[in-house]
Amino acid sequence: MRILIAVLLAMCFPVLGYGAENAAGNPEGKKIYDGWCAQCHGYKGDADSFTKDVSLPKPRDFTFGSFKFRSTPSGDPPTSEDLTKVIRNGNPGTSMPPWSRFSDAEVKAIVEHVKSFAPDTFAMEAKPIKIGTPPKASKELIEKGKAEFKAAKCVDCHGNAGRGNGEKGWQDDFKTDWGYGIAPADYTHGWELRNGSSLEDIYRTISVGLSGTPMTSYMDSLSDDKRWALAHFIKSLQLTRQLGLALKVKKTDNLPSKPNDPAWEKVDYMDLPIGGQLMFDTRDFTPVITNVRVRGLYTTKELAILLQWTDKKPNDGSDGKPTDSIRIQFPVKKHEATELPYFFMGTNKAPVNLWQWKASDMDKVFASVAKGHENVEPMEKSDATAMASYDDGLYSVVFKKELKSAKDDPVFEIGKFIPFSITAYDGRNGEENIRGAISAWYYLMMEPPTPLKVYVFPPVISLGVLIVGIGLHKKLRKNKRG
């Protein structure tokens, strides 16, 4: 009997073992994949799905066998841990969310199923590169990395300031394995770095590259210490995002004369995360601008608002695509009610004031009043002015207006919260009109200058308290003795 069982068992094993190797992956993994992943990645792993036209970047087609995010050398498949990491952490700046709902065993099963879509790729051995201990950051190391950034020609694609605006213009021809266009990464936007933004992530990306994209592997062409220096320099380019609800606008005697005036760098800022307009047709499912940095200053006469955002390739509309553009929105009239106008272009009852700047008309403001997105009327007269610059991948636009307001103007009152919102357009991405990246309402407040009494009264009062205290003390001691 025992012998029979043994023989039967032995007969089962090859069938099970080799069967699983050839057939579609892991049945448990397939079940979860079909329920949670196939809607974007396709039931056959080929990304033929409902979401392929409304996501940028598009969902990964696993059947190609190219996997961007690896810890293994160029030419090798990703490890199971690499795939697990993408499932667990998601992909920053893409539609791939982090999946925490699955158990480790379930993720393992999904990984096995995903691998079955590209059996050729995963027939090869996957061994991660050694990442070692990173050297400590120092000014010298960052300087060394900066020199290497030029020497290793990173600058050719990613640009001097690392904003993905390399001057060689190669990126126009860039293609992925999947046949889509792709742009070099903007290092200043750490939150967009798909393969992670930590020092180790950057080092790994430089070393092994991103399969299927023009991001090439430097492991064989740059020594380890040069790659760490580069990683430190690239890490140092990342913006510190300052998120908030309200921006402090301070008073100054003179406004900076240019939008790229270094004086602006000392001014407080707030970062506005922005996303595609999805309420009305034509919707923007695939925005590329993710952040607008806002700064403000005012004088006795004027308010100036600086808006800055990155654009890998400026576009003034002369190539047949729409022009790059940015728009700031304020409620018409004073905002006193608790309810703000509808955040996207207002309504009939609560209209908004729009100032739009276009790269095609560098010094002009297109002012209008909107009572909803289908009811926009250009203003005949507006005092708002604009000046703009494009420096190394960064747009800077300053809107200025006198503080006193005419009919249909926003009201700029010192010491009050002034609501505003932003719409940004990347022309090369086909954005114009209501198709653009939008923000929610935020506030700016022109801080009242500190009056002199603030400096006078507190010391006077504390002195008074001190004198009274000493007096009391003396009196008490007297009483005690007496």
Next chain:
Amino acid sequence: MAIWELRWFDFQAATVYVKYIKVLLKEETVKKVFLGALVIMLLLPAMVFAEVKAYEVVDVKDGGSIKGKIKSSGPVKDPVLEIKKDENVCGKSAPANMYIISGANEVKNVIVAVEDVAKGKAIPKTDTVIDNQKCEFVPIVAVAYVGDKYIIKNSDPIFHNTSLGILLGEGKKRTVYNLALPNKDQVIEKPVKVAGLQIVQCDAHAWMRAFVYASKSPYAAVTNDKGDFEIKDLLPGKYKVKIWHEGFGETIKDVEVKAGQATALDHTFTKK
């Protein structure tokens, strides 16, 4: 098949059997031997199927050859590449060198490869050089052998990256290697691991391209200036031979090789 060619699960499966059998047949040595033999017999077909593609080296004593000439039905104009990047190194324009055709309509750079050869002579120890020279890959068409090496060079004073990929239809591929060569005289060596026809590209200079046929067997060749090729020392038998050209496309021919004889294989492409 050698023991080092086994995959891990072969061992794993075998370990499991041994474990089960040990538990069930603790003292019965005879039965152990009998069952061991049975298990190996059961495993054998799976091992054979799993490794069906492995190339086996044998001594070819009285082999035959395939020899021939590839021609075009008429002259074809070679396209001129317009260059708009790094002109100081790359020049303003360059011949594509796609159609290198002699006065007698003989076609250079055609890949002739005998497909799915199970066994034959040893693979030559010939590494495949891919050089970036004046923004052109040299050579434009080459054969590489799985197990040998790619030697990738940059002879230009500018950045190139060399990316190899298995073609998966129009404008699509699966990257095999993507290596940075930022500086002049940079050399990178990589093992030839993935078999098949691959396109070689440089993302920085989109017009650059070359083709490498990575072969598991030694039986592949590229035609010379006269359109000639010769593939020697094949074991007698019936073969399928792939004839491929970047511009003309692909055709597959049935060829029978006889011991000690040269089988003629000529083909004439017609430009569509």
